Amino acid sequence: xxxxxxxxxxxxxxxxxxxxxxxxxxxxxxxxxxxxxxxxxxxxxxxxxxxxxxxxxxxxxxxxxxxxxxxxxxxxxxxxxxxxxxxxxxxxxxxxxxxxxxxxxxxxxxxxxxxxxxxxxxxxxxxxxxxxxxxxxxxxxxxxxxxxxxxxxxxxxxxxxxxxxxxxxxxxxxxxxxxxxxxxxxxxxxxxxxxxxxxxxxxxxxxxxxxxxxxxxxxxxxxxxxxxxxxxxxxxxxxxxxxxxxxxxxxxxxxxxxxxxxxxxxxxxxxxxxxxxxxxxxxxxxxxxxxxxxxxxxxxxxxxxxxxxxxxxxxxxxxxxxxx
Amino acid sequence: xxxxxxxxxxxxxxxxxxxxxxxxxxxxxxxxxxxxxxxxxxxxxxxxxxxxxxxxxxxxxxxxxxxxxxxxxxxxxxxxxxxxxxxxxxxxxxxxxxxxxxxxxxxxxxxxxxxxxxxxxxxxxxxxxxxxxxxxxxxxxxxxxxxxxxxxxxxxxxxxxxxxxxxxxxxxxxxxxxxxxxxxxxxxxxxxxxxxxxxxxxxxxxxxxxxxxxxxxxxxxxxxxxxxxxxxxxxxxxxxxxxxxxxxxxxxxxxxxxxxxxxxxxxxxxxxxxxxxxxxxxxxxxxxxxxxxxxxxxxxxxxxxxxxxxxxxxxxxxxxxxxxxxxxxxxxxxxxxxxxxxxxxxxxxxxxxxxxxxxxx
Numbered sequence: 001x002x003x004x005x006x007x008x009x010x011x012x013x014x015x016x017x018x019x020x021x022x023x024x025x026x027x028x029x030x031x032x033x034x035x036x037x038x039x040x041x042x043x044x045x046x047x048x049x050x051x052x053x054x055x056x057x058x059x060x061x062x063x064x065x066x067x068x069x070x071x072x073x074x075x076x077x078x079x080x081x082x083x084x085x086x087x088x089x090x091x092x093x094x095x096x097x098x099x100x101x102x103x104x105x106x107x108x109x110x111x112x113x114x115x116x117x118x119x120x121x122x123x124x125x126x127x128x129x130x131x132x133x134x135x136x137x138x139x140x141x142x143x144x145x146x147x148x149x150x151x152x153x154x155x156x157x158x159x160x161x162x163x164x165x166x167x168x169x170x171x172x173x174x175x176x177x178x179x180x181x182x183x184x185x186x187x188x189x190x191x192x193x194x195x196x197x198x199x200x201x202x203x204x205x206x207x208x209x210x211x212x213x214x215x216x217x218x219x220x221x222x223x224x225x226x227x228x229x230x231x232x233x234x235x236x237x238x239x240x241x242x243x244x245x246x247x248x249x250x251x252x253x254x255x256x257x258x259x260x261x262x263x264x265x266x267x268x269x270x271x272x273x274x275x276x277x278x279x280x281x282x283x284x285x286x287x288x289x290x291x292x293x294x295x296x297x298x299x300x301x302x303x304x305x306x307x308x309x310x311x312x313x314x315x316x317x318x319x320x321x322x323x324x
Numbered sequence: 325x326x327x328x329x330x331x332x333x334x335x336x337x338x339x340x341x342x343x344x345x346x347x348x349x350x351x352x353x354x355x356x357x358x359x360x361x362x363x364x365x366x367x368x369x370x371x372x373x374x375x376x377x378x379x380x381x382x383x384x385x386x387x388x389x390x391x392x393x394x395x396x397x398x399x400x401x402x403x404x405x406x407x408x409x410x411x412x413x414x415x416x417x418x419x420x421x422x423x424x425x426x427x428x429x430x431x432x433x434x435x436x437x438x439x440x441x442x443x444x445x446x447x448x449x450x451x452x453x454x455x456x457x458x459x460x461x462x463x464x465x466x467x468x469x470x471x472x473x474x475x476x477x478x479x480x481x482x483x484x485x486x487x488x489x490x491x492x493x494x495x496x497x498x499x500x501x502x503x504x505x506x507x508x509x510x511x512x513x514x515x516x517x518x519x520x521x522x523x524x525x526x527x528x529x530x531x532x533x534x535x536x537x538x539x540x541x542x543x544x545x546x547x548x549x550x551x552x553x554x555x556x557x558x559x560x561x562x563x564x565x566x567x568x569x570x571x572x573x574x575x576x577x578x579x580x581x582x583x584x585x586x587x588x589x590x591x592x593x594x595x596x597x598x599x600x601x602x603x604x605x606x607x608x609x610x611x612x613x614x615x616x617x618x619x620x621x622x623x624x625x626x627x628x629x630x631x632x633x634x635x636x637x638x639x640x641x642x643x644x645x646x647x648x649x650x651x652x653x654x655x656x657x658x659x660x661x662x663x664x665x666x667x668x669x670x671x672x673x674x675x676x677x678x679x680x681x682x683x684x685x
Binding site: 018019021022024025026028029030032033034035036037039040042043046047049050099100101102103104106107108110111112120122123124125126127129130131132133134135137138140141142146150184187191215216217218220238241242244245246247248252273276277280281291292295298299302303305306307310 | 371396397399400403404406407408409410411413414415417418420421424425428475478479481482483485486488490491493494496497498499500501503504505506507508509511512514515516519520536539540543567568569570572593596597598599600603604607625628629632633643647650651654655657658662
């Protein structure tokens with residue numbers, strides 16, 4: 001069959017106007033997407049609003065004062081010491097969590113038998129699913145009695161180290177015990193971020209290292225670890241964000257103090273989140289405002305830490321931040 | 325001298341010879357550790373012994389491999405051992421924590437735990453239970469699911485289906501939101517719902533705070549799941565003339581159903597044990613209050629926390645039982661996600677069945 005007449009083809013003009021239902025759907029989806037931003041902004045705004053009373057009462061002293069006595073006739077309170085202990089606990093937690101997480105991530109990606117990889121990953125996820133309350137309870141009732149002899153021993157043997165020197169021999173409810181418990185809660189998140197970055201190491205480079213005669217450890221040291229450096233830094237910072245905001249486990253374990261001192265094995269520590277949890281019930285309006293202000297500081301701190309972490313991880317995922 | 329008897333080379337990473345060296349090193353270091361812990365160190369017990377054994381093993385194993393092979397091999401074996409030990413260190417606390425909660429919790433459980441509240445039980449009395457807390461937890465979790473899941477799903481749809489220039493910033497905000505400390509979420513609801521709007525503390529206020537924590541978990545997990553839906557299904561639907569909304573509702577979401585349920589369960593698991601935000605929103609109580617919109621309400625984690633701070637043995641027993649129930653709840657949710665995760669997504673949907681039927685006839 002030959003067409004009787006030849007017509008020139010004119011390309012159809014494509015009209016891309018979405019139907020009404022699609023317009024509603026898109027609007028809704030974009031709206032919901034932006035809701036996260038709105039909520040974040042509202043959190044900052046409302047905390048700022050409610051902390052006004054406290055900030056007006058204390059001014060800059062809120063950041064430079066150690067004491068927390070808002071119920072006195074002349075209320076005076078600041079978060080300097082509390083912030084100090086928050087950071088100390090977070091650093092103890094990270095000092096334990098980072099090496100263990102790197103080892104765990106390396107084991108999961110490079111050493112574990114293939115059949116074991118998935119169940120092991122599940123177990124690490126399970127560690128993340130256990131509520132912080134349970135960690136705190138375990139730390140208080142099981143770990144603490146077992147750690148006190150260790151803390152006593154290390155403190156008497158190494159009392160020339162300022163962090164381990166104590167003024168009186170009481171070792172319960174210390175920053176060290178809280179830090180160890182928090183480290184357990186940070187390990188799963190660090191491990192999963194680091195493992196994901198390690199698993200994206202180019203297979204070719206690993207095989208090249210092995211083909212050149214490298215042992216498995218040399219391959220890990222020269223290929224996997226440099227490639228995953230961004231992931232290690234980003235995962236650690238995400239862990240830092242979690243450790244700073246950890247509340248209930250710390251609140252159960254520590255006994256609050258409001259002085260800055262180097263010893264981490266002696267009784268007494270503090271953290272912003274646990275201060276809020278422990279004081280909120282009994283607080284009057286001014287103290288509650290002060291606690292909201294402390295919460296605002298915590299919110300700002302974790303937001304900064306997490307954002308930097310997200311950038312570092314995103315860069316290392318795209319491979320842009322890696323130069324071997 | 326025949327050339328035909330070629331021997332197949334074993335490529336196994338660990339040879340029998342390695343195993344002998346390992347076993348001998350373990351034995352030697354065990355003996356050394358026994359001597360050190362009983363004669364030299366001031367502390368005895370399984371933990372100091374285990375630690376000394378580990379250190380002694382690393383040293384002796386390194387020496388043994390260095391003598392039998394070379395320094396390179398020794399370093400490789402030692403690092404393999406260190407990495408494996410580090411990984412095992414992660415799982416050890418899991419065993420201890422679960423064991424601790426089970427051992428203490430099972431003995432503390434009783435029938436009255438599920439059928440009574442604490443309004444008429446003194447702090448020293450036996451009996452009484454946490455029925456009020458269980459009811460509170462169930463109601464608060466249900467309300468947070470109703471609020472957070474649609475929003476989380478819609479955010480996931482926005483991130484993966486609608487896309488657009490706002491996609492990257494929104495993903496960043498979702499990440500930032502998942503990093504918000506739980507106590508800050510509680511303070512936020514306290515500042516808005518209780519102070520600015522003048523409401524009293526209630527179960528609903530608690531579920532508002534919980535849904536802030538649940539939303540990012542649901543959104544990120546659901547987004548990962550939607551990414552697995554094959555693009556061909558979407559294109560087929562659009563080519564048939566379906567609108568975008570129709571495609572998402574009838575094709576994409578049903579195909580990803582299993583994964584989306586996993587996202588919901590993960591969201592629940594994220595908040596079921598949260599205690600901190602409840603301190604300033606629902607405040608807890610000892611009486612059964614089945615109305616989450618009016619009056620203070622208890623919940624399992626909050627009650628356990630409050631009971632733990634109580635020095636009396638009967639209260640501590642209730643805390644153990646409550647913690648046990650909480651852990652069982654978390655474990656159940658966790659197992660559900662694993663079962664769903666193992667099932668192949670996308671095989672059971674209407675679109676898929678229809679497709680099979682058409683292609684068969």
